Amino acid sequence: MALYIHRPLSFLNYKIGFLNICFKKYSICSLLRNPELGSEIEIKGWIANIRKQKHNIFIDVKDGSTSEQVQVIVSSDLNVNTKELSAGSSIITSGSIVKSPKGNIEILAKKIKLISKCSTEEGYPFAPRKEYSPEYIRQYLHLRTKTNHFASLLRVRNSAVLAFHSAFQDEGVINVHTPILTSNDCEGAGETFKVIPDNEHLLKSMAKSGVHVDEIFFNKKSYLTVSAQFHLEALANGLGSVYTFGPTFRAENSKSRFHLAEFYMIEVEIAFLEELKPLLNFVERLLKKVTNNLLDNNISDIVSCQGINRTEFEWLEKDFVILSFDEALNILNCNASQFKKLANAQNGFNKEHEIFLVKYLGNIPTFIIDWPRHLKPFYMKECKNDSKVLAFDLLAPDVGEIVGGGLREDDFQKLEEKLPKEGVLEWYLDFRKFGGISTGGFGLGFERYLQTILKIDNIKDTIPFPRWPHNCSL
């Protein structure tokens, strides 16, 4: 079955690794990739390290464009006020491009200008060349890009965004924007953040109508989105396969290393989909393509970020495992002594079970399919012969669930019966009346994907400004 039409978009057909990090005219990244020996260059950046010797000063400069630094040699004849120059200070330096006896590209300075001093007296938290724990660095969210580790992470994150977009365009899936303000709790888990205007004047004038404050602005309760799925389904019924990539909010009272209150989710709805297998194939293809792209184009940042290299990615060469819920439960029960809490068909699996299963199966990403109906939301399509639904979770090594999805119920009668009475969703039935098609889709947690491939212990270290319970001050 030909599921996807190839719709090439020329503007996305670039070489991702090159374009995304070499955007500055005079960046260290472009200098090191294409050094024109003897020519003049100006670099703006920060001092990573400085060594003052009798005749020369050696300054390692970084500028955010790459994990690499460039050494600037300042001879004593230049008469630079060295007192002002310290690690962390921002500078503009110009000079000529030279090659050291060891073959490194360096700059022989003609001019050094201090932009702004990094004041250690004011309590700058990072000393040069010192390693800090993620917990320590996380205390200074606003200064985290000063550390090589976190700057590398954000460059990989940037490339991963582009790689996902590029992979979807290759598959002919169309990018759409879905609303952040919604009136539905798609997952039905009661983890929504309610939205009301914080404008006393407006509230007072609207209150005259006697409407409850929760419904005063939109005439019904409104929330920050927990999933764009319903909107994607609507759009797929006319546009074909679609995806969105945006902020998603869940008021889960968890401070665990796997949860964020605000995260980015890639959500996809594939049109004219009758079976689960092509959807699983799509997810596997997508993850392998994006990860290979990152390994090809961002390996130095991947290594600098977490010290891992290609050997950690053996799973790229293997087929993902597919296991039914019952088979997975059986494995867990046979290994019951390993767990604090036993798995059961009533409550499903917890994080400990998920991580165990992937390890048990050789650290290969594992699809769990055919879930008991009561463990999944109302919109999942029922299997023909039993009490299961055609839903799946994808479990990743050391992280557990990173993708969740399934086929959507397209039997009008069944859907009408199952539709939650709270937050009426008549429009969700509507497009099934007018030439409705069968679709299936999924949500992929972008930060959990980064956590998996970069082996990051705590998800809070995959996003610039993480939000979790009691933490939204910066």
Ligand SMILES: NC(=O)C[C@H](N)C(=O)O
């Ligand atoms: N976890 C999710 O957001 C799942 C998603 N709504 C889906 O089944 O496509």
